[in-house]
Amino acid sequence: MDFETELKLQAYLDGELPETEAREIAKFLAQDQEAALLLGELKNTRQALKGSEIVVQLPESREFYWSKIEREIERLEKPQRVEQKRPFIFRLQRILVPVTGALAVAVFLGITLFGNSGTALGETELATEDMGAITFRSESEGMTTVWLYDRGDSELSDEPAPDSVEPR
Amino acid sequence: MSIRRFLACLTALLGVLFFNTARLSAAESSGIRVEAILVWATQVAKTNDASLKELEPQLTRKLRKAYKWDLYYEVRRKEVMVSGKEATKIPISEKCSLDIKHLGEERFEVHLTGKGKAVSRTVESLAHGHIMVVAGDDKNDTAWLIVIRELPAKK
Numbered sequence: 001m002d003f004e005t006e007l008k009l010q011a012y013l014d015g016e017l018p019e020t021e022a023r024e025i026a027k028f029l030a031q032d033q034e035a036a037l038l039l040g041e042l043k044n045t046r047q048a049l050k051g052s053e054i055v056v057q058l059p060e061s062r063e064f065y066w067s068k069i070e071r072e073i074e075r076l077e078k079p080q081r082v083e084q085k086r087p088f089i090f091r092l093q094r095i096l097v098p099v100t101g102a103l104a105v106a107v108f109l110g111i112t113l114f115g116n117s118g119t120a121l122g123e124t125e126l127a128t129e130d131m132g133a134i135t136f137r138s139e140s141e142g143m144t145t146v147w148l149y150d151r152g153d154s155e156l157s158d159e160p161a162p163d164s165v166e167p168r
Numbered sequence: 169m170s171i172r173r174f175l176a177c178l179t180a181l182l183g184v185l186f187f188n189t190a191r192l193s194a195a196e197s198s199g200i201r202v203e204a205i206l207v208w209a210t211q212v213a214k215t216n217d218a219s220l221k222e223l224e225p226q227l228t229r230k231l232r233k234a235y236k237w238d239l240y241y242e243v244r245r246k247e248v249m250v251s252g253k254e255a256t257k258i259p260i261s262e263k264c265s266l267d268i269k270h271l272g273e274e275r276f277e278v279h280l281t282g283k284g285k286a287v288s289r290t291v292e293s294l295a296h297g298h299i300m301v302v303a304g305d306d307k308n309d310t311a312w313l314i315v316i317r318e319l320p321a322k323k
Binding site for chain 2: 097100104121123124125126127128131133135138141142143144145146147148149
């Protein structure tokens with residue numbers, strides 16, 4: 001008995017053969033003792049397997065389980081996107097953007113921190129403790145006054161005092 | 169805002185900054201015209217003293233708004249070129265002088281010296297016609313004022 005006939009016997013047992021072919025196999029079984037023995041053996045084997053077959057319970061519905069597999073197969077079969085070669089300016093942009101930003105921050109900080117020599121506008125420092133100064137700054141009048149006191153004009157300037165410029 | 173537009177704006181901003189710095193550096197190298205006027209403020213008219221002349225009306229109006237005196241006489245006027253390299257000395261009187269240094273942009277450092285001793289140091293901006301007045305009381309309820317201002321560049 002050839003392999004093809006053995007397969008047909010298995011299909012016959014499983015009920016997978018068309019009606020006409022099944023009838024032919026039934027006739028053949030009645031005539032061939034070896035085939036009848038094989039069929040009996042196959043029947044016994046199936047009977048034995050029925051009791052020991054492990055039934056796997058799916059965590060989700062059968063349809064959903066298979067649809068997941070289908071989606072995964074579709075995903076793997078999709079052609080991988082080919083990385084396009086970008087123009088030079090776009091590649092340069094990756095470097096230029098952070099560098100330009102850092103430069104702008106550095107310029108701003110430089111102007112802010114070092115541009116004013118550390119002294120606020122209108123700020124007055126006195127060299128001697130004997131003198132005081134009142135500073136008044138008016139943006140609207142466009143004028144800053146530094147008024148020094150406790151030392152008279154005569155000590156700072158030799159300009160004519162009021163008495164000396166009185167009409168003679 | 170797209171990255172390209174952002175970069176364009178940033179480049180323009182940096183360009184303006186560098187241009188401005190270059191312009192200021194050029195002005196600084198040639199010096200900036202600064203004027204110092206010694207003024208005497210009083211309530212009593214001094215018409216007979218030839219050494220005193222009435223202060224220009226515009227400046228007088230400005231001073232009248234700020235101080236109590238009505239009359240302002242110009243005693244001395246000095247014009248100098250001030251640079252950022254070293255301080256420029258302006259003799260105000262025999263005993264009093266100013267040292268002015270340009271710190272950059274429109275900022276000036278003004279040192280007042282009296283009788284050979286340092287008196288005060290002030291940093292001020294003289295931008296857009298802003299003036300600085302260093303002043304003190306004088307005898308008989310009068311006052312002395314030193315008006316410092318930037319003059320427009322000569323063409």
